[in-house]
Amino acid sequence: xxxxxxxxxxxxxxxxxxxxxxxxxxxxxxxxxxxxxxxxxxxxxxxxxxxxxxxxxxxxxxxxxxxxxxxxxxxxxxxxxxxxxxxxxxxxxxxxxxxxxxxxxxxxxxxxxxxxxxxxxxxxxxxxxxxxxxxxxxxxxxxxxxxxxxxxxxxxxxxxxxxxxxxxxxxxxxxxxxxxxxxxxxxxxxxxxxxxxxxxxxxxxxxxxxxxxxxxxxxxxxxxxxxxxxxxxxxxxxxxxxxxxxxxxxxxxxxxxxxxxxxxxxxxxxxxxxxxxxxxxxxxxxxxxxxxxxxxxxxxxxxxxxxxxxxxxxxxxxxxxxxxxxxxxxxxxxxxxxxxxxxx
Amino acid sequence: xxxxxxxxxxxxxxxxxxxxxxxxxxxxxxxxxxxxxxxxxxxxxxxxxxxxxxxxxxxxxxxxxxxxxxxxxxxxxxxxxxxxxxxxxxxxxxxxxxxxxxxxxxxxxxxxxxxxxxxxxxxxxxxxxxxxxxxxxxxxxxxxxxxxxxxxxxxxxxxxxxxxxxxxxxxxxxxxxxxxxxxxxxxxxxxxxxxxxxxxxxxxxxxxxxxxxxxxxxxxxxxxxxxxxxxxxxxxxxxxxxxxxxxxxxxxxxxxxxxxxxxxxxxxxxxxxxxxxxxxxxxxxxxxxxxxxxxxxxxxxxxxxxxxxxxxxxxxxxxxxxxxxxxxxxxxxxxxxxxxxxxxxxxxxxxxxxxxxxxxxxxxxxxxxxxxxxxxxxxxxxxxxxxxxxxxxxxxxxxxxxxxxxxxxxxxxxxxxxxxxxxxxxxxxxxxxxxxxxxxxxxxxxxxxxxxxxxxxxxxxxxxxxxxxxxxxxxxxxxxxxxxxxxxxxxxxxxxxxxxx
Numbered sequence: 001x002x003x004x005x006x007x008x009x010x011x012x013x014x015x016x017x018x019x020x021x022x023x024x025x026x027x028x029x030x031x032x033x034x035x036x037x038x039x040x041x042x043x044x045x046x047x048x049x050x051x052x053x054x055x056x057x058x059x060x061x062x063x064x065x066x067x068x069x070x071x072x073x074x075x076x077x078x079x080x081x082x083x084x085x086x087x088x089x090x091x092x093x094x095x096x097x098x099x100x101x102x103x104x105x106x107x108x109x110x111x112x113x114x115x116x117x118x119x120x121x122x123x124x125x126x127x128x129x130x131x132x133x134x135x136x137x138x139x140x141x142x143x144x145x146x147x148x149x150x151x152x153x154x155x156x157x158x159x160x161x162x163x164x165x166x167x168x169x170x171x172x173x174x175x176x177x178x179x180x181x182x183x184x185x186x187x188x189x190x191x192x193x194x195x196x197x198x199x200x201x202x203x204x205x206x207x208x209x210x211x212x213x214x215x216x217x218x219x220x221x222x223x224x225x226x227x228x229x230x231x232x233x234x235x236x237x238x239x240x241x242x243x244x245x246x247x248x249x250x251x252x253x254x255x256x257x258x259x260x261x262x263x264x265x266x267x268x269x270x271x272x273x274x275x276x277x278x279x280x281x282x283x284x285x286x287x288x289x290x291x292x293x294x295x296x297x298x299x300x301x302x303x304x305x306x307x308x309x310x311x312x313x314x315x316x317x318x319x320x321x322x323x324x325x326x327x328x329x330x331x332x333x334x335x336x337x338x339x340x341x342x343x344x
Numbered sequence: 345x346x347x348x349x350x351x352x353x354x355x356x357x358x359x360x361x362x363x364x365x366x367x368x369x370x371x372x373x374x375x376x377x378x379x380x381x382x383x384x385x386x387x388x389x390x391x392x393x394x395x396x397x398x399x400x401x402x403x404x405x406x407x408x409x410x411x412x413x414x415x416x417x418x419x420x421x422x423x424x425x426x427x428x429x430x431x432x433x434x435x436x437x438x439x440x441x442x443x444x445x446x447x448x449x450x451x452x453x454x455x456x457x458x459x460x461x462x463x464x465x466x467x468x469x470x471x472x473x474x475x476x477x478x479x480x481x482x483x484x485x486x487x488x489x490x491x492x493x494x495x496x497x498x499x500x501x502x503x504x505x506x507x508x509x510x511x512x513x514x515x516x517x518x519x520x521x522x523x524x525x526x527x528x529x530x531x532x533x534x535x536x537x538x539x540x541x542x543x544x545x546x547x548x549x550x551x552x553x554x555x556x557x558x559x560x561x562x563x564x565x566x567x568x569x570x571x572x573x574x575x576x577x578x579x580x581x582x583x584x585x586x587x588x589x590x591x592x593x594x595x596x597x598x599x600x601x602x603x604x605x606x607x608x609x610x611x612x613x614x615x616x617x618x619x620x621x622x623x624x625x626x627x628x629x630x631x632x633x634x635x636x637x638x639x640x641x642x643x644x645x646x647x648x649x650x651x652x653x654x655x656x657x658x659x660x661x662x663x664x665x666x667x668x669x670x671x672x673x674x675x676x677x678x679x680x681x682x683x684x685x686x687x688x689x690x691x692x693x694x695x696x697x698x699x700x701x702x703x704x705x706x707x708x709x710x711x712x713x714x715x716x717x718x719x720x721x722x723x724x725x726x727x728x729x730x731x732x733x734x735x736x737x738x739x740x741x742x743x744x745x746x747x748x749x750x751x752x753x754x755x756x757x758x759x760x761x762x763x764x765x766x767x768x769x770x771x772x773x774x775x776x777x778x779x780x781x782x783x784x785x786x787x788x789x790x791x792x793x794x795x796x797x798x799x800x801x802x803x804x805x806x807x808x809x810x811x812x813x814x815x816x817x818x819x820x821x822x823x824x825x826x827x828x829x830x831x832x833x834x835x836x837x838x839x840x841x842x843x844x845x
Contacts, residue, residue, distance in 0.1 A: 225705040226676040
C-alpha cells in the first residue's frame with residue numbers, strides 16, 4: 001500500500017536548507033577552488049594541482065581506513081602510528097638489512113595487517129572499547145618501532161651500532177612510489193583513486209559492506225539479524241591498519257629516510273577528512289567519496305593559503321574551521337540524525 | 345482545582361500531510377475520556393499538542409472555557425496538564441537516582457536545590473511516592489534509576505506526573521509495561537483521581553481497559569473523529585469506526601490447528617538459576633502461544649532458542665538432531681527466526697530504508713556471490729510491503745519514519761516473507777492496532793498451515809486467544825500448563841498465570 005505525499009518539507013526555506021545540507025560541502029569545495037584559481041597565478045599551474053593531490057593522498061588513504069572503522073561504529077586511533085611504523089620498518093629493511101624494495105613493501109603490508117589483527121583482538125576478544133583499545137595500541141606501536149633503531153631516525157650512510165656504515169639505501173624503485181608518474185598523474189594519486197573506488201564498491205555494493213554499516217548502526221539488531229558482528233568489526237580494523245600501512249609506504253618514499261616522527265600529525269588530519277566525508281551529500285554516515293572530497297578540500301585550502309602566503313602555523317586553524325563547517329552541515333542543519341563513533 | 349478541557353477544531357499538518365483534520369471534543373472534570381485509534385490515526389499528534397510539544401497548529405484549546413496558551417511543556421504543566429508519554433526512555437533520566445528522577449521536574453525548576461543532600465532527596469521522594477502508594481525502600485530510592493525494571497520505571501513516571509496534582513491528566517498507553525497486579529493498582533489510582541475531579545484522557549489499545557475505565561470513548565481515524573460514545577460502549581461499532589472496515593461479520597474465533605510432528609524438543613530446560621527444569625515439544629502445523637507475566641522468562645526462552653543467549657541448563661533437538669545454536673546466525677541457517685521484543689532497540693537501524701532493513705538477515709539471497717543485487721532487494725521489499733500492507737510512500741522510506749504499527753509490520757514481515765521452519769515471535773503485537781494485529785496473525789497462520797512451526801510469546805491473553813492454537817503458561821521460568829485452547833478457558837489461563845510456585 002503506497003501512500004502519497006507524506007512529505008515533511010514545507011516551503012522554500014526547507015528546500016534551501018535541504019539543498020545546503022546536501023550540496024553545501026561540494027559548493028564550499030568548488031568556491032574555494034575557484035577563488036584560489038582566480039586569484040593565485042601559481043595555483044593555476046597543473047604541476048601545483050598534481051603535487052597538491054600527491055601531498056593529499058597520504059591523509060586521504062589513511063582517512064579511508066578511519067572511515068571504515070567509523071562505518072562499524074568505532075574509530076581507529078592507531079592509524080598514524082601504523083603509518084609511522086611503516087616508515088621506520090621500510091627504512092630498516094632497505095638501509096640496515098640492504099633488502100630490495102619489494103621486501104620492504106611486503107613486510108610493511110604484513111605488519112599493517114598484524115596491527116589490524118591486534119586491534120581486532122583487543123576490541124572483539126578482550127572487549128575493550130574501540131577508542132581505548134586503539135589508543136593503547138597507538139602508544140605501543142609508537143614506542144615499539146623505536147626499539148630496533150635505538151630511537152634514532154634511519155638514513156642512508158648512517159653510522160651503525162658496531163661502528164660500520166649502514167650498507168643499504170632507499171632504492172630507486174621504492175622512491176618511485178611517491179615520485180613516479182603515469183603521464184602527469186603521480187602514482188600516489190592513482191593509488192588514492194583506486195582505493196577510493198575499491199572502498200566505495202566494497203561498502204555500497206557488497207554484502208560485507210552492508211553488514212559493516214549494519215554493525216555500525218545497531219550492533220544488537222545486527223546480531224539478531226544473523227550478522228557476524230565480531231567478524232565485521234575485526235575486518236574493519238584490519239582494513240584500516242592495512243590502508244594506514246599503504247599510506248606509510250607513500251610517506252616513506254616521499255621522505256626518503258626513516259624519520260621517526262613521520263606520521264605523527266596524520267591521525268588528526270585523517271580523522272578530520274573522514275568526519276568531513278560524512279557530511280557530503282547529506283550521507284550522514286562514513287563513506288568513501290565523501291572522505292576523498294574531504295581530503296581534496298583540505299588539500300585545496302592548505303595549498304591555496306600557502307601560496308597566498310598564509311603562515312604555516314595557522315594551518316590547523318583552517319583545518320579546524322573546515323571540520324566545524326562540515327559538522328554544522330551534518331548535525332545542525334541536517335534533519336536526518338547523523339550518527340557515528342558510538343565507541344566509549 | 346477542577347478544570348475542563350475543550351479541544352476545538354484542531355488541525356495539524358506536516359507538509360502536505362494533514363494529520364489532524366479538525367478535532368473537537370471536551371473532557372469534563374471527573375471524567376475519563378478514552379481515545380481509540382489505529383496506528384497513524386493522529387493520537388500521538390494530539391497528545392503532543394496538548395502537552396505543549398507541538399506549538400504550531402490551527403484551532404483552539406480551552407481550559408475552563410477560556411482560551412489556553414500551551415506554547416511549551418512547561419506552560420502545559422503550569423496550566424495543570426500532566427502527560428505520561430508512552431515511551432518510557434524519554435522520561436527516565438539515566439545516571440540519576442530513583443529519588444532524583446521522581447523529583448526531577450522540581451530539581452529542574454530549581455525548587456529543590458541541585459546540591460540537596462541524598463537524605464533530603466529521599467525524604468522528598470517519599471512524599472511523591474505516597475500519591476501512588478509505592479513502598480520502595482531507601483536503598484531503591486538511592487539506586488541508579490537504570491536498575492529499576494521497565495514496569496517500575498513506568499510507575500515512577502506516573503508518580504512524577506501525579507506529584508504536580510494535575511487537573512488534566514493524559515495517559516498514553518500507561519499499561520503496556522505493567523503486570524496485571526500493577527495494572528489493577530494503577531486503575532484504583534485513576535479511579536480515585538476521577539473521584540477527585542481530575543479530567544483524564546486515556547489512550548490505549550486494550551479494549552478491556554477502556555471498557556473498565558472510560559466514561560466516554562472518542563474514536564479517531566485518519567485525523568477525523570468518527571464517533572463519540574458514552575457508556576455502555578458498542579464495541580463492534582467502535583472497531584468499525586476505528587478500522588474503517590467491518591469486523592462485525594468476521595470471526596473472532598479461528599479454526600484450531602493441531603500439529604503432529606515435533607519440530608523442536610526442549611529437554612530439561614532451565615531458564616533461571618533457580619527455576620525448575622521442564623521439557624516440552626514444539627510441533628509444526630500449529631501456533632504455540634507462550635503466555636506469562638513480565639519476568640516469567642518468555643524472552644529468555646525465545647532468545648535461547650535463537651542462539652542469542654544460553655539456557656542455564658537443558659538440551660535442544662531440532663528435527664531429530666541435537667541443536668546447539670551459538671549465535672543467531674546458527675539458528676537462522678536452521679530456519680529458526682526470532683522477531684525480538686523491543687523493535688526500537690533490537691530491530692530498527694536508524695535512517696535505514698525499508699529495503700535495507702528487510703534484506704539484512706538475508707543478504708545472501710539478494711546477492712550473487714558477495715555482490716548485492718539491488719533489483720532483487722527492491723523486489724523483496726515490495727513483496728513485504730504488499731503482503732503485509734505496509735503504509736509507506738516507497739520502499740526507500742526509512743523505517744523510523746513509519747508509524748509504530750507499520751514499523752512492526754516491517755520487522756515481522758522481513759522474516760515472514762522468507763522460508764522459516766520455526767518462527768519465534770516475542771511480543772509481536774505490542775503497540776500494534778487490531779487491524780495490523782490480525783494481518784500479522786493471519787500470516788503466521790498461513791506459515792503454520794504450510795507445515796512450519798510458530799511460537800508467539802506474549803503477556804496479553806487476548807493476543808494469545810486470538811492467534812494461537814496451543815497455550816503454554818510460564819510462571820517464574822517454569823512451564824506450568826500446556827493445553828490446546830479449545831480445551832481450556834480464559835479464566836483457567838488467568839488463574840494458572842497468577843499461581844505462584
